[in-house]
Amino acid sequence: MKKIWFRRKTYGWGWYPCTWEGWLVILVWAVFFVFGMVKMDHEWLKNLIFIFLGTGILIYICYKKGEKPRWQWGKNVVNDTAYFIVDSLLKQQKLGKRVLFFVTGGSSISVAVKVAEILKGQSFPNLTVMLTDERYGVLNHQDSNWHKLIQQGFNISGAKLIPILNNTEKENTTKSFNENLEKEFSSAEYKIGLFGVGTDGHTAGILPDSVAVDCQDLACGYDSASFYRITMTPKAIVKLNEVVVFMQGENKKEVLRNLREDDISIKKQPAQILKKIPLLTIFNDM
16 A cells, blocks of 8 residues: 555645654755755855755655645545546556556445546547446346446546446356456556445455455356345456545444554455555545
C-alpha cells in the first residue's frame, strides 16, 4: 500500500502533513526558511534564492509523497476518488497502454459514474471496462450491478464495455466471465480496479468463508443468502496493477482499521487480498 505523507487540503489548494515523515519534512523546511530570513540582511539575494530553492524542494516532496492537489472547497469523497482514477487512466492513455478497468456495484457506482462524467468528450479506444462481480439473473434485471451503472449514466466513449450477464444458465455465464477475464488479462498492459468493502470485510462478490475465497479459477459462481453471485476471485484480483478502494460510513471504521493495521486471513476478511496489489489507495469519509 502506498504510504501518503501529505493529504490534499479540504479547502483551497495544497497539502497538509498526515504522518511523522510529513511533519519532519515541514520541520526541516521551517529551519531552512528561518535561517534564510535571519541572514537576509547580510546577503539578501543569496538567501532569497536559498528560501525559494527550499520551498521548491518542499513542493516537489509534497507532490511525490502526497495526494495529487487540486482546488476544492469542502470534502467530497466521491469526487476525490473519481478524479484519482481519472488521473491514472489518463496517465496510462498518454503512455499508449491497453488498459483494463474494473468497476463494481453498491455505493461505488457513484464513483464509476463520476469517472465517466469527467471523461465525457474524450475517446478511449484502448480501454476495456468490466465488472468485478454481478448478481445473476436475466440481462438488465433490476438488481444487476451493470444495469444500475448504465441506468445512472455510465458510459466511456470508445471503450469496450463487457457485462457479465448474457442470458445463459448460471454455469455458462460464470464460464463465459472466466474466459473473458483470461482474454482481457492477457491483452491488457495495465489493470486497475475500483473496489468497495463491506462491513463484513467482503470485496467484489467474495463473501467471508465462501467458496470464492479458495477458487482456483479467475471467476466463481455460487449461491449466497440473497443472490447467486458471480465474481472475480482472489486469483484474479492479484493480477491487478492498481486498486482504488471507496468506503463510506462510520459502520466501516473497524474494517478500515483492519485493512490498514491488521493481517487477517482472507477467508475471514476477503478484502485483505487487496493489500497484495502493488498500488493500493483507500478513499473514505472517516
